[in-house]
Amino acid sequence: MRLRDKTVLLTGASGGIGAALAQELAAAGARLLLQGRDRTRLNRLLAGLPEPGQHSIVVADLLRTEQRPALLQAVQKAGGLDVLINNAGTSHFAWLEDQAQEQISEQLALNLTAPILLTRELLPWLRRPGLVMNIGSAFGGIGYPGYSVYCAGKFGLRGFSEALGRELADSRIKVLYFAPRATRTTLNSSRVYDLNQALGNHTDSPELVAAQAMMALQKEQRQRWLGWPEWLLVRVNALFPGLLDRGLAKQTAVIARYAEHHCDKEAKS
Ligand SMILES: NC(=O)c1ccc[n+]([C@@H]2O[C@H](COP(=O)([O-])OP(=O)(O)OC[C@H]3O[C@@H](n4cnc5c(N)ncnc54)[C@H](OP(=O)(O)O)[C@@H]3O)[C@@H](O)[C@H]2O)c1
Numbered sequence: 001m002r003l004r005d006k007t008v009l010l011t012g013a014s015g016g017i018g019a020a021l022a023q024e025l026a027a028a029g030a031r032l033l034l035q036g037r038d039r040t041r042l043n044r045l046l047a048g049l050p051e052p053g054q055h056s057i058v059v060a061d062l063l064r065t066e067q068r069p070a071l072l073q074a075v076q077k078a079g080g081l082d083v084l085i086n087n088a089g090t091s092h093f094a095w096l097e098d099q100a101q102e103q104i105s106e107q108l109a110l111n112l113t114a115p116i117l118l119t120r121e122l123l124p125w126l127r128r129p130g131l132v133m134n135i136g137s138a139f140g141g142i143g144y145p146g147y148s149v150y151c152a153g154k155f156g157l158r159g160f161s162e163a164l165g166r167e168l169a170d171s172r173i174k175v176l177y178f179a180p181r182a183t184r185t186t187l188n189s190s191r192v193y194d195l196n197q198a199l200g201n202h203t204d205s206p207e208l209v210a211a212q213a214m215m216a217l218q219k220e221q222r223q224r225w226l227g228w229p230e231w232l233l234v235r236v237n238a239l240f241p242g243l244l245d246r247g248l249a250k251q252t253a254v255i256a257r258y259a260e261h262h263c264d265k266e267a268k269s
Pocket of ligand 1: 011012013014015017035036041060061062063086088089090091136137179180181182183184185187188
């Protein structure tokens, strides 16, 4: 899709990947509705975009039912939508037994339920042709120790994207799943960066991820996995999960050392 003069709603616009993507979209001439929870951060982002007057901000917590209508109202005010990008997300790197019920519920609510509900609410306002891009993760294709809840959300989001895309096959609305690998943003704690360094896993910049997301939008790529080893591993995992079981089993002790709480317990014992 050509993005010039298209209306795009971007959730999580104030975050690392969101802010970089907002810059790319604005540079391509799109009109942006930028969602986040922090008005100050959103206004700072807006002021740094080319032609800030073309765009607007929507302050809303996606986990607060009473705040979600603000998004629908912004879309109605804009007269409709061409692209919805479900990007807001959260992650908690910890062994399942060490996660509080609220942490589990919040991750699933923000990473899975919120994009499903928002998409349902905004579908009637999505023009044809239209795009929904769901920001997934490499962990939506590979179950990874320390990320069981995050993986549940991102695998779920991938299933949602695939099924909805097929449901809407005759409607000229396409549903895309875009899966970054580790990216340098505040989503990840220092433990995650230390783990990735210890394992030699690559970390991308949000600017690189945003540029790739733009290409995926422009080419309307149904699924896009960033990073060569991750792309391959997702496929190998789908066909021969036992191979990844064996590979990851060799790393699990190292991963456990970095996971939140697990290492605290070890230190105490
Ligand atoms: N960073 C990575 O390593 C990585 C890798 C693969 C996939 N991803 C995915 O990429 C997407 C963006 O991640 P990121 O790294 O840019 O994260 P980030 O820098 O932490 O930004 C998260 C964004 O989500 C918003 N948000 C958080 N909780 C919210 C809530 N309850 N209601 C509304 N908005 C909320 C934040 O808004 P506030 O400013 O209000 O907090 C912020 O704009 C996520 O879906 C993530 O799962 C990230």
